[in-house]
Amino acid sequence: MTTVDQAIADQGLTLPEVITGYVGGESVPVESNANQHAVTFPGTGEQIASLQEDDAAAVANAVACARNSFESGEWSNASTAARQAVFRRAANLIRAHATELALLECLCAGLPSSHLASRQVPRAADNLDFFADYIGVMAGETFEQMSGYQTTVTRQPAGVAALFAPWNAPLALASMQIASSLAFGNTCVLKPSEYTPLSILRMVKLLEEAGLPAGTIGVINGSGAVTGAALASSFDIDRIAFTGGGATARQVMAAASEHLTPVHFELGGKSANIVFDDANFERALDGSLVNIFSNSGQICIAGSRILVQRGIAERFMTAFVARTRSLTIGDPLDPTTEVGPMAFKAHQLRILDHIARATNEGATLLCGGKAPTNLGSGYFIAPTVFQVESNNLSLCQEEVFGPVVSIQIFDDADEALSLANDSRFGLVGYCWTNSLAHAQAFQRQVDAGTLWINTPLARDLRAPFGGFKESGIGRDGPRQAADFFTEEKATISALGNPPIRKLGQLSD
Numbered sequence: 001m002t003t004v005d006q007a008i009a010d011q012g013l014t015l016p017e018v019i020t021g022y023v024g025g026e027s028v029p030v031e032s033n034a035n036q037h038a039v040t041f042p043g044t045g046e047q048i049a050s051l052q053e054d055d056a057a058a059v060a061n062a063v064a065c066a067r068n069s070f071e072s073g074e075w076s077n078a079s080t081a082a083r084q085a086v087f088r089r090a091a092n093l094i095r096a097h098a099t100e101l102a103l104l105e106c107l108c109a110g111l112p113s114s115h116l117a118s119r120q121v122p123r124a125a126d127n128l129d130f131f132a133d134y135i136g137v138m139a140g141e142t143f144e145q146m147s148g149y150q151t152t153v154t155r156q157p158a159g160v161a162a163l164f165a166p167w168n169a170p171l172a173l174a175s176m177q178i179a180s181s182l183a184f185g186n187t188c189v190l191k192p193s194e195y196t197p198l199s200i201l202r203m204v205k206l207l208e209e210a211g212l213p214a215g216t217i218g219v220i221n222g223s224g225a226v227t228g229a230a231l232a233s234s235f236d237i238d239r240i241a242f243t244g245g246g247a248t249a250r251q252v253m254a255a256a257s258e259h260l261t262p263v264h265f266e267l268g269g270k271s272a273n274i275v276f277d278d279a280n281f282e283r284a285l286d287g288s289l290v291n292i293f294s295n296s297g298q299i300c301i302a303g304s305r306i307l308v309q310r311g312i313a314e315r316f317m318t319a320f321v322a323r324t325r326s327l328t329i330g331d332p333l334d335p336t337t338e339v340g341p342m343a344f345k346a347h348q349l350r351i352l353d354h355i356a357r358a359t360n361e362g363a364t365l366l367c368g369g370k371a372p373t374n375l376g377s378g379y380f381i382a383p384t385v386f387q388v389e390s391n392n393l394s395l396c397q398e399e400v401f402g403p404v405v406s407i408q409i410f411d412d413a414d415e416a417l418s419l420a421n422d423s424r425f426g427l428v429g430y431c432w433t434n435s436l437a438h439a440q441a442f443q444r445q446v447d448a449g450t451l452w453i454n455t456p457l458a459r460d461l462r463a464p465f466g467g468f469k470e471s472g473i474g475r476d477g478p479r480q481a482a483d484f485f486t487e488e489k490a491t492i493s494a495l496g497n498p499p500i501r502k503l504g505q506l507s508d
Contacts, residue, residue, distance in 0.1 A: 004041050004048060004107065007333050011100050015107075019197050020052045021221050022204060023062045024069075025214025028052070037194050037223070042110025042341040043332050045377040051194055053222035059189075059230035062218040066160045066187040067236055069215035076157050076185040080135050083183065087132035089210035091125040094175075097206060098122070103333075105171055105199035110341040110379065111295060112332045116171075124175035124203065130461045131183040134478040148498035155486035157185035159238030162231045164252070165200060166243045167193035167343050168298040168401070173266075174200050177241050178207070180481035182216065186239070189218045191231055195344050197221050224248055235259050239485060242266070245399075246470050264474040264484050266300070266466060268399040269427030272420035273303030274442065276413075276433040277311035280454070284432035285319055287456040291430055293327060293383055294457065296340045297403030300471075301428045301450075301457065305396055306407045307416050313409045317387065320407070321366045324383045330375060339403055341379040348379040351402040355384060358395035363388045363406065391422050399425070413438055417445045426468025428452065449475070 008015060019039065021028040035053040040046060054062070070076050075083075094101065101124075102116035111120070141153040161181040165174035170192060181188050192200040197219075204217050220227055228248070232240060232255035242252050243266040256263050273291050275284045291303030308316045332340035342348040348371065355369050368384030383403040388396060395406050410416045420429055428450040431442040439453050449467045452458065459465070464475035474484060 002044075002046070003331065003333060004044065004046065007103055007107075011103055013100065013103070015049050015198070018050045018052055019201070019221065021054050021058065021062065022201055022217075022219040023215075024065045024218070025208060028054070028058065035222075035226070039108060039195070039197065040344070041107050042343055043378045045345070045379065048107055049198075051197055051221050053194075054220040054227045054230075055222075056226075056230040059220055059227060059234065062189050062220050063160060063162075063231070063234050063236050065215050066189050066218050069213065070157070070160055070187040074213045075182070075187060075216045078185065083185070084132040084136055086207070086211040087128040087179065087183070090207045090212070091128040091132075093206045093210055094121065094125040094128070094203065097202070101171060101199050101202060104202055105196065106332050106340075108196040108198050109167060109170060109343050110332050111169075111298075111343075112337045112340045114335040114337070115295065120169055120172045123172040127172075127175045127179045127461070131179040131478070131481075135183050138478075138482065148495055149492055150495055151490055151492045154489050154491065155184065155482065156489060158485050158487055159186060160236060161186050161188040161239040161241060161485065162234065162237045163188050163190045164228065164231075164240070164242040164244060165190060165192045167196040168295060168300075170196045171199050171203060173243050175203065176476060177243070178217065180476065181239070181241065181485045182212075184482060184486045186485055187216050189220060189231060189237075191220050191222075191228055194221060194223055194227075224251075228252070229255060232256055233258060237261055240264070241484075262484065265472045266476065267427075267470060267472045268401070268425060269300045269302065269467065269471050270305060270397065270399050270423045270425045271301060271303050271428045271430065271448065272416075272423075272446070273306045273430040274410075274416050274420060274432065275306065275308040275312070275316060276416075276431070276435065276438050277309040278434045278438070279312075279432035280434065281312065281316070283454065285316065285323065287430070287432065287454075288320065289323055290456040292405045293324075293339055293403050296342065297381075297383075298343060298401055300399075300401075302401075302405075303428075303430045303456075304400060304405050305391070305419075305423075306405055307410050307419055308407060309416070310409050310411055313407075317366065317385075317407055321385055324385050325367050327383050329372060329380060329382065331378075339383055341375075342381055342402060343379070345379055347401070348381060351381050351400055351404060354395065354398070354400045354402075355381075355404060358386055358388075358393060358404075358406075361393045361395070362390075363393055363395055366407075368403075391419050397423065413441055417441060420446050424469055425471045427471035428467075430456070
């Protein structure tokens with residue numbers, strides 16, 4: 001029995017031989033002539049299942065089911081209290097099944113199971129609880145400034161949402177999309193990545209177990225070129241929320257433009273992590289490691305460009321490289337693993353190509369830089385640190401999306417902030433300093449949607465999250481989700497009998 005088989009048996013699970021979509025509360029039947037994709041465990045490269053690809057007809061069926069569910073009113077007209085109850089029951093079920101969900105995600109994404117169980121799965125439950133709270137206190141608007149009239153502003157669900165979830169944090173990010181859209185009465189069709197279908201399918205079934213009406217969420221599977229393209233171009237989709245890369249987002253936007261479908265994009269980053277020489281050294285070191293090597297480096301908010309002030313640069317680089325070399329790399333099912341494999345083979349090869357280009361362009365390799373040879377056939381990359389002299393290298397301008405970081409020395413705050421903004425991305429930024437002046441300059445001048453000062457990766461769900469420039473369109477957040485996933489309606493009512501002009505009145 002392999003390690004994977006043992007882990008599955010320990011949880012009492014049975015994986016389907018062929019993973020299919022989930023529409024109308026039922027699994028889509030396996031079709032002998034349908035295209036299939038291999039689903040592999042990134043820790044070993046072994047195939048654990050096949051994934052049936054949904055073609056345009058299957059996508060149309062899922063969208064029609066979601067439309068019928070919306071029009072039925074069972075969820076779209078449900079009371080706020082009813083929606084809150086479902087969300088809270090679902091959050092509790094997710095927490096109760098945390099170990100199972102973490103295993104399913106680990107098997108497909110290769111993320112360390114300890115990280116999933118402690119952070120990603122609880123985040124999925126927290127997202128549902130948060131939106132249950134928000135819709136309970138969300139207020140409407142009334143205007144009475146216009147004499148003789150009262151204007152009320154109300155919201156109604158937009159309709160059917162198409163949700164595209166990424167492979168790097170399936171549960172955490174898909175649950176945010178689901179909570180953001182369903183909280184306001186919409187129905188949705190969700191497309192997970194073809195690499196990571198299992199945990200999302202299980203979460204959707206837990207939502208239905210919590211009382212979500214069957215058909216409120218449909219799940220379709222397949223490649224972006226086939227399944228994703230059919231969903232994005234559907235005439236019967238009212239909103240599109242996509243989390244992923246910029247190249248695919250451009251294709252989704254082009255498809256959406258045919259029907260003027262509003263889009264929300266959370267895209268990539270190439271974020272600066274600025275360490276001033278007056279920073280708390282140990283906190284800056286710990287935080288900088290977390291910022292780049294969490295999730296095995298496969299996070300859009302990675303602090304992948306470390307900018308360190310000259311006064312502490314040598315000390316910082318020495319300590320950072322030593323800690324990087326000490327990271328525990330290996331089987332993501334092992335709870336002691338800190339850095340797991342990349343999610344799929346093609347992505348591993350892409351990162352190795354980035355590393356080769358960085359070396360050819362003159363970056364100095366300080367550690368890592370290759371696929372370990374002692375970890376079998378998994379898709380591993382040794383945590384890699386480069387020192388660079390220029391921010392113009394492809395390593396500093398392109399999103400690597402793996403455990404690869406550059407370190408560049410700066411002399412003063414103006415140089416650091418200029419380097420931070422020298423990017424076509426603007427998702428997040430980090431700053432480590434005990435200087436109020438440095439912190440204020442960072443807050444004012446860095447072009448990014450979220451800024452962290454003296455802390456790594458803290459997320460307040462009350463605040464908007466999204467990026468400047470090519471890092472996205474729109475924001476996640478409670479008010480922002482209400483703006484995107486609902487239609488606002490103004491109703492002007494006469495108070496009493498204000499005068500009306502008498503057009504066409506016949507004279508006596």
